[in-house]
Amino acid sequence: MTTGKVTLLGAGPGDPDLLTIRAARVLASADVVLLDDLANPALADLAPNARVIHVGKRGGCRSTPQAFIERLMLRYARAGRHVVRVKGGDALLFGRAGEELAALRRAQVPYEIVNGISSGFAAAAALGVSLTHRDHCQGVTFVTAHRRDHSEPDWAALAATGTTLAIYMGMSRIDSLCDALLRVMRADTPAAVVQSASAHDERCVCAPLDRLAETARDAGLGSPAVILVGDAIGEAALLHATTEQREPVLRQA
């Protein structure tokens, strides 16, 4: 029996137009699609010949065990199928790609990787800001607030870098997260929450760090969302539209 292959594919932040040309081509030729629940379900329409299996991995929620997803990938590939493992955003930022690549190498199953736009970039586009405006910083750090051992990231070390922080999977504990950041950053540090960046239900708020959690809660923002913190976020178009930068601002798509 011929061995198939597995493509780890980043589906981008939500808007199907933000798929890469290669991703669309790969989906069109897929035999089996394993669809992450952070990826747009409409992507199934781009894989007309594929058996589509929904495998959720959203932090905290009811989800398919990682080991089962890996067994599924290997079983179909060994049966000669082209398996496309679709992840929201980029394939190599968070989301267990490391474990899946290791499993594929152990099993000696051929694989390829197709990058996608991570939601932190789409969030910056929604705000109309550079993630790394050179007047304010020299880089950006993508970090997850959802850790295997439920410990907190080292916010003091992250703040000390002076990079813009793009925090993923943080909405479920945005209050404690902001409290932790306020111990190591200025209360008026510009910050924002962008929900469903690039998707039809995109919404964002900008507020100084000490009012971000309250502002996001009042606006009813929830997951999936990216929390952005740093002086570069003070350039947001939303804030340019207001006179008082200490005033929180909400925008809906």
Next chain:
Amino acid sequence: MTTGKVTLLGAGPGDPDLLTIRAARVLASADVVLLDDLANPALADLAPNARVIHVGKRGGCRSTPQAFIERLMLRYARAGRHVVRVKGGDALLFGRAGEELAALRRAQVPYEIVNGISSGFAAAAALGVSLTHRDHCQGVTFVTAHRRDHSEPDWAALAATGTTLAIYMGMSRIDSLCDALLRVMRADTPAAVVQSASAHDERCVCAPLDRLAETARDAGLGSPAVILVGDAIGEAALLHATTEQREPVLRQA
């Protein structure tokens, strides 16, 4: 006279197939294309109706002054044209998008942003690694070694975060950069250089940090390239192919 608009467009890391579907559509309808020299010149073929102007901004090299690029954008937009400012990678990571967005807002010229795949993600794909393997780290920091004031980034603070480092524009001074990192990181920290990620001339080397500069030089690697440093890089497929992880490894496309 009608006002046109400006699209800040991320062209991805090099392979035209890594353009987004939206980016291809926007280029097809462009009147004027301002092409960054880190973007693939072949992209001009995707804009058959556009006047294509090459505006280089590569660090250190001969380049078009930023103020001139901004004046050009505004002049054509005010003349009613759809100007597409094409940047390598993503539109909002490094590359002066912050200044250009500010200029567009000051001039009240309508703009839109189309994200692209940044070369750090394509570099991880070339290596077959997750940027954030949860066995090793909780995030990734994208940082430029090329600072306006020619000072060094705060490597100690960056190392203290434990995030994977993706260092852009560092090849011209990789020796001093690695020396600085060796003062704050283990000599055997896994590291890699990926030149022209995703492009036809993609090449990469993996080596422990204390041998990275020498290995990259011996392999003749140059700009544009991304330097990746951190334990997550130790998962590179290249290294799995060797028995001795202390041995540097080169791969060519």
